[in-house]
Amino acid sequence: MTWVIARTELLQYWRDGRVLTVLAIVLLLSAAATVTGWNAVSTMERERAAAVGMDREIWNNQGDKNPHTAAHFSRYAFQPTFDLAIFDPGLTNHVGNAIWLEAHYRDPAALRPVEDAVEIQRIAEMSPVWVLQVFAPLLAIVLLFGAVAGERESGTLRQLMASGLRPAAFLMGKAASALVLLAALVLVVMAGSLILVRSDAISPLPDAFFRSSGLVALYIAYVAIFVFLALGVSALSSRSRTALLALAGLWIVTTVLGPRLGADVAGAISPAPSAPEFASRVEKESSDPFWGSADEAVARRQKVMDDLLAEYGVETTAELPINYDGYLLQASEEYANDVFDSLYDELWGGHERQRDITRVFAAISPRIAVQNISMALAGTDLFAYRHFADSAEQFRRRFVLLLNEEMIVHGGADGYAYVSGNDFWEQNPDFEYVPPGIREIVPNLRADAGIVLAWLGLAFSVAAVAVRRGLVGETAA
Secondary structure, X not given: OHHHHXXXXXXXXXXXXXXXXXXXXXXXXXXXXXXXXXXXXXXXXXXXXXXHHHHHHHHHOOOOEOHHHHHHHOEEXXXXXXXXXXXXXXXXXXXXXXXEEOOOOOOOOEOOHHHHOOHHXXXXXXXXXXXXXXXXXXXXXXXXXXXXXXXXXXXXXXXXXXXXXXXXXXXXXXXXXXXXXXXXHHHHHHHHHHHHHHOOOXXXXXXXXXXXXHHHHHHHHHHHHHHHHHXXXXXXXXXXXXXXXXXXXXXXXXXXXXXXXXXXXXXXXXXXXXXXXHHHHHHHHXXXXXXXXXXXXXXXXXXXXXXXXXXXXXXXXXHOOOOHHHHXXXXXXXXXXXXXXXXXXXXXXXXXXXXXXXXXXXHOOHHHHHHHHHHHHHOOOHHHXXXXXXXXXXXXXXXXXXXHHHHHHHOHHHHHHOOEOHHHHHHOOOOOOXXXXXXXXXXXXXXXXXXXXXXXXXXXXXXXXXXXXXXHHHHHO
16 A cells, blocks of 8 residues: 555656656756866866976976975975765865975965855855755655645545555655655766766765765655655644645754854854964964973973984084984974974864754754765765875975985085985975775764764654544544
């Protein structure tokens, strides 16, 4: 009986011009969003590849220069834009994708695409995932607001119950018909993104199959929440118009107001510094951090020198077999790294607190939890951005160490007068970013996955109880 009801409902959807119109609009929006996302990602990747090549060429041909001077001349680390960013761009347009890797300083990322966008582009940001998160629930409401209330109004509900139809079969038949359409929508949107990705030279994320499968499962679960909520509200409503109004309000709260309210409250409780403010603080607190006050400077210099002289068993720096100036520069680097770690840990912690505060509002909006999981699987969330920034910083430290060691080992008595040439620069490595695999991100998904499952369980329970009561009440009447 369940499949009979499902087939009947699907046939009615096919005959209902309103349903087909809404479905066509959603498909057109998703197609436009997919093409727009593909164009943006392709453009960013082309620009990144050109920038990487130019950065390498400039570095290789900088000519004779002291290695530590070259460390200040430095290089860039550019973040790749991976395939699933077409489906869910997440924070891609709002975080920098280039980091300058200079000595004595950990630069914040620069080159945020949103900074170059005109105002209308910022307002009209659209992506395939946005279409699914906002319009797929609306489509579920259009399909099901009259699923029970409409049957009651037309008098067919009593006839169905008189034929011996069980509430469970009625519920699952109605739900299955809507889920077939909505799951097909999810698959079409995801397939469209993947097809465009394969047609271009966009790098895939590690474990792309598991990530894509996870995204499909996530959005099917998301639309299922609204399918069961719509069925429950329809069963509790005496008229289909009443159900439609109630579900429209529910849609506004869960998909529009909830996420916005959560973000605003999180920003008010735990405000994050702007990029210029943070850069200014980093520059201030890390300005010559090795020496500090006058007394600290003397003590630290003396300790570095005493330890080094004792290590080599000599009495003066002139007797050292290495260049002391280069050694002192590297000691300063290592001391500054602790300052940078402290500042950036504080920054990341602030953003994570904002995410945790926003997650509280998932109690009224499952979209918040879905957004977190979706961005994580697509590699466009805060964790992915921090992973890139931390990887770039580790490369910066190794790279500066390499340059300082060139001066330490070969500088001799020349000190800052020692120079290296293009032959040395050409041997220096490039930054190659390896994004985290699925196993690294799964632990970050547990809280949000639990919220989505709780919403799904709650929606199913509401629908089951409401449909049963509605059908039993109709039978008694």
